[in-house]
Amino acid sequence: MSLTRNHKGHILAGGGLSEPSVSRLIIYKRLLLELAKKGTHSVFSHQMARRVNTSPEQIRRDLMGIGSDGRPTRGYQVLELEKRISTFLESARPEPAALVGLGNVGRALLAYAAGRLPSLRITAAFDINPVRISHPIYGCPCHHARDMARVVRENGITAGILAVPGSAAQAVANELFAAGVRNLLNFADARLQVPAEVFVDHVDIGVSLEKFAYFARRNSSAPE
Amino acid sequence: MSLTRNHKGHILAGGGLSEPSVSRLIIYKRLLLELAKKGTHSVFSHQMARRVNTSPEQIRRDLMGIGSDGRPTRGYQVLELEKRISTFLESARPEPAALVGLGNVGRALLAYAAGRLPSLRITAAFDINPVRISHPIYGCPCHHARDMARVVRENGITAGILAVPGSAAQAVANELFAAGVRNLLNFADARLQVPAEVFVDHVDIGVSLEKFAYFARRNSSAPE
DNA sequence: TTTTGTGAAAGAGTTCACAGCC
């Protein structure tokens, strides 16, 4: 195979967008939906830039990646642009995903996904705590972790979201891979060992907090 | 003033480490503590690299930033290196911080910070829901949001952590700035407008989920 | 020989600057 991946494992080849560009496009999409709701029909790159704290050039560059369609002195059509971004970022059907771990983080994810997440649908959740799986949460059926492999396999789920303690993360991940999961979003504070063909992304709240502390300190001790 | 900041607002000047480097150093520190607990005394860059999914060169480069002290064919002293990283990342006293919002995300942050977070100490939490603030959580005193400005000012808190709904984020942020907060870590799904002297960092779970969906799809539809 | 520290090269991402369009 030997796919073109960047150093973090993201596949960029074939019209692929870079990771920072994808992040920003998601934010632009949000802004455009907000503007549309307010009845705004068109918008300039410098107006968008002010709202999301970037430069107009950055925005135009990002939009190039999905085929810009702005017009000089007229700007971009809000709804049209939003649709264009969505087409690039989302598939026709949301990817079914399994969520493992229904602690605070897991529940926060379910709450978010239940509302507005067109690209991913959490179709099954798992935990080992019986009280957490006694009834569906935000409409998502909750199972005991012992049934995980079976449910994942039966539903052909290929995406997993890990919100378990770091100490359990690798074991759960291995079980998911064995059940056919090829994409994993890991919220646990542990780096995972994964087979070459699986894509992993990490959201490490502990790292975020410590990194923030580092730069905050540098900002605080900076000259006024 | 005119400080040397990168495009994301991080202050890098004066022996400062880059953002990705700081993130990785935090992860190395974790690994070193784990190794120390197991009784490992020394480690090579390629051993660390395997454990955290990077290259040995990347690790050596990062360690250069804090003054490498490895020895050829002997590697790095585990405890010594851990201490060196900590000295760079952490201050003598943890930065006092205010947490606003005690929903799932806020509670997850408190749980994390209560355990192992040497660089930041959440000294006060706020919410508008009376049941959430009826008693301390993980030892952290919880107040009604109406007392926020007063408590923040009285305790000289300059760091804020926002875990409120996106719709409330800007208003709460403004109140925090007025009360003297100069550093803000924002978990809400909203981009904030902030004064020039404040440092903001964003952890946007919604963006993480959608970004994951995008790259997961590209991985799934990639040739086997 | 193995492994470190680091200059130099390569690669990725951002910003500049301007021609062309409205």
Add this chain to the structure above:
DNA sequence: GGCTGTGAACTCTTTCACAAAA
């Protein structure tokens, strides 16, 4: 005049490759 799209320049980050150390 004002704004977009984009080549070119620039900056930041990673990887290569190798001299020096053990």
